[in-house]
Amino acid sequence: MMTSRKPSILIVDDDDITLDIARAAFESAGFDVTTRARGEGTVAEIIQARPDVVLLDVIMPRTRGDTIASIVASAVPRGQTIVLLFSTLAPELLEAKVKQTGAHGFIGKSGDIGDAVKRVREWMRAGKVV
Amino acid sequence: MFENMNGFIQAKNYRIANRTQLRLIVIHTMENPEKPGTAHSVASWFGSPMAPIASAHLCIDDKEVWGCVHEKDVAFAAPGSNSDGFHIEHAGRAAQTPEQWTDEYSMAMLRLSAKAAADVAHRHDIPAIWLSSADLVAGHRGFCGHRDISRTYHKSTHTDPGPNFPFTVYLEMVREGLDALAEDATPLPPAA
Numbered sequence: 074m075m076t077s078r079k080p081s082i083l084i085v086d087d088d089d090i091t092l093d094i095a096r097a098a099f100e101s102a103g104f105d106v107t108t109r110a111r112g113e114g115t116v117a118e119i120i121q122a123r124p125d126v127v128l129l130d131v132i133m134p135r136t137r138g139d140t141i142a143s144i145v146a147s148a149v150p151r152g153q154t155i156v157l158l159f160s161t162l163a164p165e166l167l168e169a170k171v172k173q174t175g176a177h178g179f180i181g182k183s184g185d186i187g188d189a190v191k192r193v194r195e196w197m198r199a200g201k202v203v
Numbered sequence: 204m205f206e207n208m209n210g211f212i213q214a215k216n217y218r219i220a221n222r223t224q225l226r227l228i229v230i231h232t233m234e235n236p237e238k239p240g241t242a243h244s245v246a247s248w249f250g251s252p253m254a255p256i257a258s259a260h261l262c263i264d265d266k267e268v269w270g271c272v273h274e275k276d277v278a279f280a281a282p283g284s285n286s287d288g289f290h291i292e293h294a295g296r297a298a299q300t301p302e303q304w305t306d307e308y309s310m311a312m313l314r315l316s317a318k319a320a321a322d323v324a325h326r327h328d329i330p331a332i333w334l335s336s337a338d339l340v341a342g343h344r345g346f347c348g349h350r351d352i353s354r355t356y357h358k359s360t361h362t363d364p365g366p367n368f369p370f371t372v373y374l375e376m377v378r379e380g381l382d383a384l385a386e387d388a389t390p391l392p393p394a395a
Contacts, residue, residue: 088366090350090351090354090362090366091350091362091366093354094350094353094354094360094361094362097353097354097357097360098360161298161299161300161365181298182297182298182362183234183296183297183298183362184232184234184296184297184298184349184361184362184363184365185234185360185361185362186353186360186361186362187360190360
């Protein structure tokens with residue numbers, strides 16, 4: 074009998090309400106969800122757990138999401154984990170940060186986390202993670 | 204009808220009710236740009252044949268207030284708070300920065316919104332306090348954002364009005380409105 078593994082996602086955001094809503098949305102979409110409310114320790118967790126997708130808020134106190142993305146890009150094989158910046162910054166700024174950091178891409182924060190779930194699914198299909 | 208309402212366009216999707224008591228005033232953003240005419244534009248959309256399965260009691264921008272659902276009726280705005288909530292849509296986006304929320308447009312809009320909210324709060328005995336998830340679950344009365352409803356009841360995934368909505372400033376404006384209404388309601392001392 075074939076069993077299918079749930080896709081795993083790590084969401085890092087310093088806004089606890091966004092984290093809670095995102096957790097509920099991704100869990101109901103069938104993801105295995107881990108959340109972190111701050112950037113410190115995130116790189117180690119990504120290297121150890123190798124989630125399928127990482128969603129990184131950019132503007133966080135102390136360790137920012139773009140800093141984490143840069144380190145992960147050099148430490149984790151590109152095909153193993155899709156790293157996406159998740160931010161309210163303007164798209165042109167995020168595009169520049171994607172190039173600087175080596176992240177796979179970005180998802181702008183809208184007023185509906187459901188949009189982020191759809192975009193992550195698209196990235197996963199494009200990256201053939203599942 | 205509110206004192207400063209520009210007009211009423213009945214939303215297509217809502218539930219007729221006869222509510223006499225409200226518990227919550229819920230703040231939303233329309234996810235449309237802060238520009239002139241946004242309130243009328245979104246209110247018209249709610250009322251059009253192309254309307255989404257969504258509505259609110261008021262749509263507000265920097266200059267106009269449009270009614271879409273009567274206060275006694277239930278708007279389809281934030282599942283979990285529809286039956287006892289009064290829902291106000293604001294021009295702008297959940298992704299706005301603190302600076303964008305305190306620019307001239309936003310402040311003018313928040314003043315209009317706070318005046319309308321104070322009117323509702325005064326009549327329904329809703330205090331000008333921002334509620335946490337624990338407060339919502341406990342059944343307390345007050346103000347919150349759609350995102351607080353999403354987090355508490357897990358029935359929607361909306362995050363508006365976003366983490367930077369200036370609720371402290373907004374509630375201060377509501378308190379000023381409540382004070383003015385309380386003053387108006389205070390009987391004058393008898394003439395000497």
